[in-house]
Amino acid sequence: MNNMIYVAIVEDDTEIRESLSMIIDSTPGYSCKQVFSNAEDAVAQLSQEDPDVVLMDIELPGISGIAAVSKLKPVLPDTDFIMLTVRDDDSTVFDAICAGATGYMLKNTPPNILLQAIDEVQVGGSPMSRSIARKVLASFQKPEPNPLSERETEILRHLCEGHNYRVIADKLFVSGHTVRTHIKNIYQKLHVSSRAEAVRRAIEDRIV
């Protein structure tokens, strides 16, 4: 019984909740340790227990599943949280991931795939529904090519490091005047008018 996988469920829809717990309990090697119908109860009680995996609904009455994970993950670092959701819109996906979710499945996922997902997190994976995985990878892809010349890009990199005119000039073996001119051109091309904005664009869009 040492290789039994203990699962907890947080889900407000009674039908789904009971159906999930039944499926898990009836599968050899899996045990549904606890079920909660809201995040508050889960946060309060789950920190005492130590489930291997928590299936966490996102759309809950009261505090959301994402907030619950934020609270629980720090006290249960070895527990893997798999989010369940009906929607796969960008912001919730990324919020959940940032909160510490290890997997992210859509609710229409067939039970056998969900069980696979539970296995998957147990062996160090991160199961994601198709559309989620695609979104996550897409978020890494650079939006648009950078309009800056090579030299300007180099200087922008230095700006991100917090270097000032003088330092950049020294490092690039050009005069401070030149650096200033480049920076002015960078601002124009990026449609910004300060270091702060330029650094932000640099990090959020391309170089870093």
Added chain:
Amino acid sequence: MNNMIYVAIVEDDTEIRESLSMIIDSTPGYSCKQVFSNAEDAVAQLSQEDPDVVLMDIELPGISGIAAVSKLKPVLPDTDFIMLTVRDDDSTVFDAICAGATGYMLKNTPPNILLQAIDEVQVGGSPMSRSIARKVLASFQKPEPNPLSERETEILRHLCEGHNYRVIADKLFVSGHTVRTHIKNIYQKLHVSSRAEAVRRAIEDRIV
């Protein structure tokens, strides 16, 4: 034959290459359109063709598979690239993803899973080996909690927007002096000494 999936392979190891192409060709519904033993040939010839999926080795003689994807993806936006690699170290994974890869599989993946991966990208997914998926999600998780007070965090957010003392002061209904004091404290706590560095830390670590 309309639902035939055309695959191209770029792989320098002859044995693996031929084994892969054989597996693909012998599977109904899949056709191995072309094979290349290096990225240069692939880049030169593949832009004419239009494979559905390209299996791209990363470790290639000459230019790497990652650079090849960077070049090919812009001209073949509808083609999905699945990277194949023996290593799963962080930097190459993220470089490949940024270059435009849609999937990322380890080379020791069994052939049937690889075929599944090809299917997966075709239906809008992003197949990743276990360890890769985990790394990708882990990269989203916030490093450490922010040491700033609520007010300071608020001001840092404004700094990221490129606002200056005056503007921030107006928005928060406090004097410019106060804003300056807060910013000085922010710099101390973050161990930085300029807006640029503060903005960078803000984006890379927490808020934004």
Added chain:
DNA sequence: GAGGCAATGCCTCATTTGGGGTAGTTGGGA
């Protein structure tokens, strides 16, 4: 050969910024 762009260098000027202080109030924790 003309025109354009990238890279380089220079000037001036008003503003912003960062570093150094000091200090009052408030609310909560020891």
Added chain:
DNA sequence: TCCCAACTACCCCAAATGAGGCATTGCCTC
């Protein structure tokens, strides 16, 4: 009760910055 952190406000000053110009040298394209 006392102290501290957070928030507020103010002072001075040197340095950095952004905005506005102008000019030269290559290189590339039309």
